[in-house]
Every structure is written in structure tokens, then in C-alpha cells.
Amino acid sequence: MGVVSSPRLDDTGRTYRGAGPRQRQEERRVRLVDAAVEVFGTSGYRSATVEKICSTAGLTKRYFYESFDGSEALLLAAYASVTDRLRDSVLRGAGDGGADLDARVRGALTAFFRSVADDPRIPRIAFQEVLGVGPEVDNAYRRVTLSFVDAVLVVIGPAVDRTAFPDFHLRTLATGLVGAVLMIAQQWVLSENPQPIESVIGSAHTILSAVLGQLGPQPM
Amino acid sequence: MGVVSSPRLDDTGRTYRGAGPRQRQEERRVRLVDAAVEVFGTSGYRSATVEKICSTAGLTKRYFYESFDGSEALLLAAYASVTDRLRDSVLRGAGDGGADLDARVRGALTAFFRSVADDPRIPRIAFQEVLGVGPEVDNAYRRVTLSFVDAVLVVIGPAVDRTAFPDFHLRTLATGLVGAVLMIAQQWVLSENPQPIESVIGSAHTILSAVLGQLGPQPM
DNA sequence: GTGATCTGGCACCGTTCGGTGTCAGTTTGT
DNA sequence: ACAAACTGACACCGAACGGTGCCAGATCAC
Numbered sequence: 001m002g003v004v005s006s007p008r009l010d011d012t013g014r015t016y017r018g019a020g021p022r023q024r025q026e027e028r029r030v031r032l033v034d035a036a037v038e039v040f041g042t043s044g045y046r047s048a049t050v051e052k053i054c055s056t057a058g059l060t061k062r063y064f065y066e067s068f069d070g071s072e073a074l075l076l077a078a079y080a081s082v083t084d085r086l087r088d089s090v091l092r093g094a095g096d097g098g099a100d101l102d103a104r105v106r107g108a109l110t111a112f113f114r115s116v117a118d119d120p121r122i123p124r125i126a127f128q129e130v131l132g133v134g135p136e137v138d139n140a141y142r143r144v145t146l147s148f149v150d151a152v153l154v155v156i157g158p159a160v161d162r163t164a165f166p167d168f169h170l171r172t173l174a175t176g177l178v179g180a181v182l183m184i185a186q187q188w189v190l191s192e193n194p195q196p197i198e199s200v201i202g203s204a205h206t207i208l209s210a211v212l213g214q215l216g217p218q219p220m
Numbered sequence: 221m222g223v224v225s226s227p228r229l230d231d232t233g234r235t236y237r238g239a240g241p242r243q244r245q246e247e248r249r250v251r252l253v254d255a256a257v258e259v260f261g262t263s264g265y266r267s268a269t270v271e272k273i274c275s276t277a278g279l280t281k282r283y284f285y286e287s288f289d290g291s292e293a294l295l296l297a298a299y300a301s302v303t304d305r306l307r308d309s310v311l312r313g314a315g316d317g318g319a320d321l322d323a324r325v326r327g328a329l330t331a332f333f334r335s336v337a338d339d340p341r342i343p344r345i346a347f348q349e350v351l352g353v354g355p356e357v358d359n360a361y362r363r364v365t366l367s368f369v370d371a372v373l374v375v376i377g378p379a380v381d382r383t384a385f386p387d388f389h390l391r392t393l394a395t396g397l398v399g400a401v402l403m404i405a406q407q408w409v410l411s412e413n414p415q416p417i418e419s420v421i422g423s424a425h426t427i428l429s430a431v432l433g434q435l436g437p438q439p440m
Numbered sequence: 441g442t443g444a445t446c447t448g449g450c451a452c453c454g455t456t457c458g459g460t461g462t463c464a465g466t467t468t469g470t
Numbered sequence: 471a472c473a474a475a476c477t478g479a480c481a482c483c484g485a486a487c488g489g490t491g492c493c494a495g496a497t498c499a500c
Contacts, residue, residue: 179403
């Protein structure tokens with residue numbers, strides 16, 4: 001299931017336009033994924049057809065089935081592409097904050113909301129189109145969400161008193177924080193006259209720091 | 221668009237099995253909505269067909285188009301049915317908390333997670349299946365989410381210092397809180413060996429009270 | 441009882457789309 | 471130059487589904 005291997009696995013083919021067979025196929029795959037991000041992210045997954053994807057990519061259906069089982073496999077690839085980029089951006093934003101926890105959190109939030117604002121296709125694919133498609137995609141969604149939860153735990157790890165809170169509690173809290181940021185972003189991009197980005201970043205930051213304040217060693 | 225009126229608007233028809241024409245049609249409509257909740261909530265919306273809905277309801281396609289434009293209109297009706305019940309349950313749970321804010325919050329959370337746990341079709345329809353279907357459904361989703369945000373604002377209203385925080389900030393915070401609870405619930409019902417309900421309620425409560433603590437008059 | 445009305449089941453049509461095959465024309469290696 | 475390989479475009483098939491119409495039988499009003 002998912003991605004299917006090329007009918008020709010070896011590199012015995014000719015070169016064509018200065019590229020070997022593997023490279024040519026990989027280029028076609030990339031073009032299809034890019035087209036999928038464009039189509040799924042603007043018109044939605046439901047109304048998308050294989051034909052539409054291929055024409056956007058400038059290829060024909062034949063090359064679609066060279067790289068993918070079906071539209072669901074392509075959705076998974078587009079989803080991975082989008083979320084990978086998003087995660088990288090957020091982690092880079094956290095890194096820009098240096099050592100200070102608060103600055104790291106703010107940097108991560110800034111990078112997240114910037115990414116979402118700069119490319120509306122990202123939130124649409126990441127938060128809307130993937131849900132309810134099927135079991136396979138739902139699993140991917142769940143795994144990705146968990147990876148974001150893990151990222152949150154890593155970032156806030158040093159600031160929490162692990163002896164005072166059991167692991168599952170911290171994990172559920174981090175899940176809630178991810179959900180809070182996601183929902184704020186979702187409503188933000190959907191609103192007709194949205195708040196400035198600094199405003200939503202500030203609100204999200206309020207929630208995160210309020211919860212973080214509960215998790216540190218309690219002065220009492 | 222959406223629900224379509226009956227071909228016979230007046231009550232001039234015969235009685236049949238002890239019911240007038242309006243009543244019969246209304247009963248069929250209810251059966252269709254119930255069937256939709258069952259099918260959408262177990263097999264999902266995307267794989268559902270009009271035929272499947274009708275056979276589950278014990279009716280034929282002909283009666284489907286008597287009450288609905290198409291499957292999207294039925295999804296909207298099922299969505300409204302589910303979210304109305306959920307909202308009622310949560311508000312009733314909050315009411316059980318009496319006057320104490322903390323007890324109200326806890327009551328609302330308990331009712332919410334109970335509803336979600338008792339009927340898995342509810343979270344599936346409310347949080348998964350409706351997303352990415354189309355503009356019409358997306359609007360409904362947005363409106364419902366806003367109504368939950370409003371409900372949160374009403375419940376926590378008395379505890380916040382409105383002079384210290386601008387309205388849009390409170391609104392975004394409430395959006396984040398709704399998102400936090402939703403995400404916790406979503407991951408909870410999807411996990412293979414879930415935490416006990418008291419545990420997730422406690423985690424959600426931690427987030428809510430942490431943020432609420434920031435919003436009251438600050439002793440400083 | 442008898443005719444009008446309502447019901448449910450079925451057949452049917454058109455469209456859309458996934459998926460495969462074909463084929464002429466182009467590029468490459470020799 | 472020539473054969474082999476590659477590309478892109480199109481045609482085609484079958485399945486699934488939305489939507490409509492029809493009809494035999496059940497139910498009701500009179």
C-alpha cells in the first residue's frame with residue numbers, strides 16, 4: 001500500500017534529456033507531489049481527480065500510476081511534504097530563541113503562524129483535507145500529531161518538574177497545547193478580517209506560558 | 221440550498237397508518253438523519269452513498285430527495301443533530317456545577333468527555349468527517365466552533381477581568397481552550413489503550429484553570 | 441367494495457472517474 | 471542512419487453512483 005515501486009527497479013535504462021531513469025522518475029514524482037499540494041491546498045482533496053493532478057503537473061495519468069497506487073497515496077505524500085516543512089520551520093523558529101525557554105516558545109509560535117499565513121495551502125492540507133479520508137490517512141494524521149506533541153515535550157522538557165507530574169499527564173497536556181495552537185490558527189486563517197499575526201501569537205503564548213507556569217517547581 | 225421543502229407543502233393529503241402527510245414526512249426525515257449519524261459515524265462520510273443511507277433508514281432513494289438536496293445537505297443535518305446534543309449535554313454538565321466556577325468547568329468537561337466516550341460516532345462526525353467536505357460544510361463547522369467558543373466565554377465570563385484584556389484576546393484564548401479540549405478528546409478516542417476518563421478530564425482541567433488563573437484580577 | 445392515494449422496490453439512464461492499452465513521434469546509443 | 475527506448479496524448483472500458491421514473495400492491499376515504 002502507499003507508494004509503489006517503479007516497474008523498472010534497476011538503472012539499466014537509457015539516459016534521456018541528460019538524466020538517468022531513476023532521476024527522471026524521481027523528478028516526475030516530485031512534480032506530482034507539488035501539483036497535489038497545489039490542487040489539494042486550493043480546491044480540496046474531495047473534488048480533486050487524478051486527471052486534474054496530472055494536468056497541473058504537466059504529466060499524464062500513466063506517470064501517476066508509475067509512482068502512486070492511487071489518490072490516497074498521493075495525499076499521504078503531499079501531507080508528509082507539507083508537515084515536514086512545517087515542522088522544520090517550527091523547530092528552526094524555536095532554535096532562534098536561543099537558550100531562554102520563553103524566547104524559544106515565542107520563536108516557535110512565530111514561525112508556525114508565519115508559515116500558515118504565508119501559504120494557506122499548508123493549513124488546508126494539514127488541518128482540513130486529511131481528516132475523514134480513510135483509516136490509512138487517519139493513522140498518518142495521528143502519527144504526525146503525536147510527533148508535534150513530542151516536539152512540544154522536548155522544547156518544554158527542561159522547564160517541567162518531572163517528579164511532580166506523571167508522564168501521561170504531561171503528554172495529555174502537550175496534546176492540549178498543540179490543539180490550542182492548531183485551533184487558533186485554523187480560526188485565524190478562516191476569519192474574514194483576521195487579527196494581526198502578533199496578536200494571535202500573543203494569545204497563543206499566553207496559553208502556553210500559563211500552563212508552563214503550572215508545571216515548573218511550585219513555590220509553596 | 222440545503223434542506224428542500226416537500227413537494228406537497230399543504231396538509232391536503234390522506235392520513236396513512238394513523239399519521240398525516242406532514243407527520244409522515246417528518247418521521248422519514250428523522251429516520252434519515254439517524255441513519256446518517258450511524259453511517260457517517262461508523263463508516264465515514266466519504267465512503268457513504270445515498271443508497272447506503274436509505275437502506276439503513278429502511279427507506280428508498282425517492283424519500284431521500286423528498287427531504288434533502290443531496291448528501292451534503294444530509295451531512296449538515298446530521299452534524300447539527302450531533303453538535304446540538306453535545307452542546308446541550310455540556311451546558312447541562314456546567315449547570316450541575318452550581319455557582320462555583322471551578323465546579324462548573326469540571327462539570328462541563330465531564331459531560332463532554334462522557335458524551336464522546338459513550339458514543340464514538342459523535343466525535344467522528346463532529347471532529348473528523350465534516351472537515352474538508354466543501355465550503356458549505358466548512359462554514360457550518362466554523363459557526364459551530366464559534367458557538368462553542370461563545371459558550372466558553374459565557375461560562376468563564378464572571379471570572380475574567382474584562383478591563384485588563386481586550387475582547388479579541390479573550391476570544392482567541394477561548395478558541396485555544398476549545399481546541400485544547402477537542403484535541404485531547406480526539407487523541408483520547410483514537411488511542412489504542414486510552415487513559416481513564418478521570419485522567420483526561422484532570423489534564424483538560426489543568427489547562428483551563430491555568431489560563432483562567434491568568435485572566436482574573438492579578439494580585440500583584 | 442371501489443377508486444384514489446400512498447408506499448416501497450426496482451429498473452434505468454447519464455455522468456464521472458479510475459485505470460489500462462495503444463500509437464505516433466521524439467530522443468538516444470551505436 | 472537506424473533501431474531501441476522513451477515520451478506524451480488519446481481512446482477506451484468498466485464500475486460506481488446520483489438522480490428519475492415506473493409499477494404492483496397496500497392503505498385509506500367514501
